Amino acid sequence: MTRLSEFLLPTEREAPADAExxxxxxxxxxxxxxxxxxxxxxxxxxxxxxxxRAVQIIREEMDGAGAQEMLMPLMQPAELxxxxxxxxxxELLKLRDRREAxxxxxxxxxxxxxxxxxxxxxxxxxxxxxxYQFQVKERDEPRPRAGVxxxxxxVMKDAYSFDRDAESLNATYEQxxxxxxxxxxxxxxxxxxxxxxxxxMGGHGSDEYMAPCGAGENDVVVxxxxxxxxxxxxxxPQPVVLPAALTEPxxxxxxxxxTVEDVSAALELPAGALLKAYPVVLSAGDEFVLVMVRGDHRxxxxxxRIALGGFRAAEPAEIERRLGPPGFIGPVxxxxxxxxxxxxxxxxxxxxxxxxxxxxxLHGVVPGRDFxxxxxxxxxxxxxxxxxxxxxxxxxxxxxxxxxKLGTRYSEPMGATYLDQNGVSQLIxxxxxxxxxxxxxxxxxxxxxxxxxxxxxxxxAPFDVHLVTLGKPQSEERELSERLYRELExxxxxVLYDDRDxxxxxxxxxxxxxxxxxxxxxGRRTLASGEVExxxxxxxxxxxxxxxxxxASIAAAWQSVP
RNA sequence: CGGGGCGUGGCGCAGCCUGGUAGCGCGCCUGCUUUGGGAGCAGGAGGUCCCCGGUUCGAAUCCGGGCGCCCCGACCA
Numbered sequence: 001m002t003r004l005s006e007f008l009l010p011t012e013r014e015a016p017a018d019a020e021x022x023x024x025x026x027x028x029x030x031x032x033x034x035x036x037x038x039x040x041x042x043x044x045x046x047x048x049x050x051x052x053r054a055v056q057i058i059r060e061e062m063d064g065a066g067a068q069e070m071l072m073p074l075m076q077p078a079e080l081x082x083x084x085x086x087x088x089x090x091e092l093l094k095l096r097d098r099r100e101a102x103x104x105x106x107x108x109x110x111x112x113x114x115x116x117x118x119x120x121x122x123x124x125x126x127x128x129x130x131x132y133q134f135q136v137k138e139r140d141e142p143r144p145r146a147g148v149x150x151x152x153x154x155v156m157k158d159a160y161s162f163d164r165d166a167e168s169l170n171a172t173y174e175q176x177x178x179x180x181x182x183x184x185x186x187x188x189x190x191x192x193x194x195x196x197x198x199x200x201m202g203g204h205g206s207d208e209y210m211a212p213c214g215a216g217e218n219d220v221v222v223x224x225x226x227x228x229x230x231x232x233x234x235x236x237p238q239p240v241v242l243p244a245a246l247t248e249p250x251x252x253x254x255x256x257x258x259t260v261e262d263v264s265a266a267l268e269l270p271a272g273a274l275l276k277a278y279p280v281v282l283s284a285g286d287e288f289v290l291v292m293v294r295g296d297h298r299x300x301x302x303x304x305r306i307a308l309g310g311f312r313a314a315e316p317a318e319i320e321r322r323l324g325p326p327g328f329i330g331p332v333x334x335x336x337x338x339x340x341x342x343x344x345x346x347x348x349x350x351x352x353x354x355x356x357x358x359x360x361x362l363h364g365v366v367p368g369r370d371f372x373x374x375x376x377x378x379x380x381x382x383x384x385x386x387x388x389x390x391x392x393x394x395x396x397x398x399x400x401x402x403x404x405k406l407g408t409r410y411s412e413p414m415g416a417t418y419l420d421q422n423g424v425s426q427l428i429x430x431x432x433x434x435x436x437x438x439x440x441x442x443x444x445x446x447x448x449x450x451x452x453x454x455x456x457x458x459x460x461a462p463f464d465v466h467l468v469t470l471g472k473p474q475s476e477e478r479e480l481s482e483r484l485y486r487e488l489e490x491x492x493x494x495v496l497y498d499d500r501d502x503x504x505x506x507x508x509x510x511x512x513x514x515x516x517x518x519x520x521x522x523g524r525r526t527l528a529s530g531e532v533e534x535x536x537x538x539x540x541x542x543x544x545x546x547x548x549x550x551x552a553s554i555a556a557a558w559q560s561v562p
Numbered sequence: 563c564g565g566g567g568c569g570u571g572g573c574g575c576a577g578c579c580u581g582g583u584a585g586c587g588c589g590c591c592u593g594c595u596u597u598g599g600g601a602g603c604a605g606g607a608g609g610u611c612c613c614c615g616g617u618u619c620g621a622a623u624c625c626g627g628g629c630g631c632c633c634c635g636a637c638c639a
Contacts, residue, residue, distance in 0.1 A: 012572095012573060014588080016573080016574090017568085017573090018568080018632040019632090020633065035631090086639070091637090092639095107639085110639095141637095142563080142636085143637080198639095203639090468598095472597070501597095503596085504600090505600045505601080506599080508600085521598075
């Protein structure tokens with residue numbers, strides 16, 4: 001029974017002044033959520049209905065994939081996190097209880113679930129297993145933002161898989177990936193499965209489920225058949241026309257010209273005819289490495305880390321000592337390991353590079369002849385790049401879920417092993433799989449909203465039909481509306497009945513703001529024509545159904561709504 | 563962590579520079595009218611002006627400190 005006269009739906013005419021993201025503005029205006037503090041949000045009844053509908057879809061598909069739901073505590077002993085080496089994470093919220101015991105509020109549950117696995121999984125016969133929960137996650141975010149999109153506390157569906165070996169993990173991973181595909185399809189949002197970075201904690205593979213939308217914090221690179229987070233994406237660069245190679249490098253005077261822009265402008269060369277030098281120091285062994293990319297390209301820190309392992313940018317003093325004045329450094333004569341990005345065409349002509357001398361560059365330089373190098377893909381892709389001849393698109397997106405092959409990252413420090421068929425102790429191979437229902441809701445708002453407000457996919461809408469009555473209390477229209485309300489509920493519809501004593505404009509505006517997929521209107525016209533007016537929120541197409549079997553017609557119409 | 567901005571009834575804002583009875587719109591309450599696109603008239607309720615300290619006869623306003631919130635960037639296991 002949901003009568004708007006009794007339901008808490010505090011709609012607002014104006015968005016909060018500080019709201020920027022569309023979903024932030026609309027979710028507050030539509031009365032779905034309210035802010036408590038930075039990155040801390042209350043879900044009001046209508047918003048929570050949507051959240052829980054997403055949760056239910058996830059639950060059904062996880063169960064369908066053989067996963068088992070459980071619940072683990074949010075508050076955990078710090079000791080578990082010290083054991084896996086994650087206690088130092090800045091985003092991890094630490095606290096002490098009255099006895100000064102060190103605790104954390106968990107950001108994920110690998111430590112706890114692996115502790116249980118250690119105790120409860122003993123034999124190869126106990127594997128594989130997938131466990132999951134819907135539980136609050138806490139993150140001490142440096143900067144919460146965009147309403148419900150990046151918060152300090154949020155509900156996450158987190159699942160953990162346990163397998164005998166890498167091969168079995170791969171199978172589980174794909175099985176859960178298929179469940180994820182179904183979940184996001186069923187939720188009615190647009191999504192991509194994007195190749196992703198495994199992060200600095202290592203791992204054996206990861207995909208991110210990305211919902212393209214204006215408020216997206218991530219960029220995904222998209223071509224038919226290829227989607228990747230821009231952090232790890234690879235593509236073919238646009239070719240550049242290079243000056244001819246010289247028989248040997250020649251000095252060019254470039255006084256004070258330390259940037260690619262300055263040099264290319266002064267020498268009338270395309271930026272792509274320059275090679276940019278990026279000196280780094282590896283975390284392992286303090287080795288000095290010179291990374292070279294085309295002048296019009298950018299280093300991708302993530303891809304470089306994947307190629308080299310951990311590193312830091314070299315300090316100016318180190319650069320001066322090892323190479324030459326910053327701004328004029330280059331690979332020719334450099335006594336060190338040189339990594340050349342794959343985007344640099346090696347036999348296409350002569351490049352311009354820093355000469356390792358003040359105010360000087362070198363012309364006509366040929367990689368391989370003038371310096372030795374190893375190739376690696378370390379640049380960030382950019383618009384204009386192609387994959388298989390097709391131009392890439394770069395789209396902003398929010399991460400609504402991820403799947404991750406952990407391998408033995410947690411089973412090893414936690415000692416999670418099993419006995420195989422030969423009685424030999426083996427490490428359990430794990431995976432982790434997250435989904436943020438709040439982000440699904442926000443992504444849906446972002447993707448389908450129009451000038452009037454939200455337009456929910458029917459699968460996660462707070463209600464199926466928004467019944468608007470225009471009659472005054474005690475009127476004949478009211479009587480008809482009440483009857484239709486009962487009939488719709490009897491037909492299994494989730495009905496929001498706007499029985500408030502308010503004007504039509506206000507009721508219609510609120511209905512459009514809230515974005516329930518169908519709106520049925522009963523008013524004077526209904527009495528005159530014997531027809532109930534029906535409007536599909538997405539596209540706002542109107543139609544009429546006969547009063548006599550209105551409930552059945554509306555239930556049928558709902559089936560064909562997006 | 564760097565840069566910028568903002569804290570005044572539920573929401574959106576003005577007032578602050580130049581100190582002197584705290585205002586506007588929306589919302590809310592009561593009554594009457596109105597009822598197919600945020601309606602009208604009349605009456606009314608509601609504010610520690612973020613907090614602490616200072617200057618002053620007097621502080622929303624000036625000064626100092628703190629807290630909170632937002633945006634851009636960095637970060638985001």
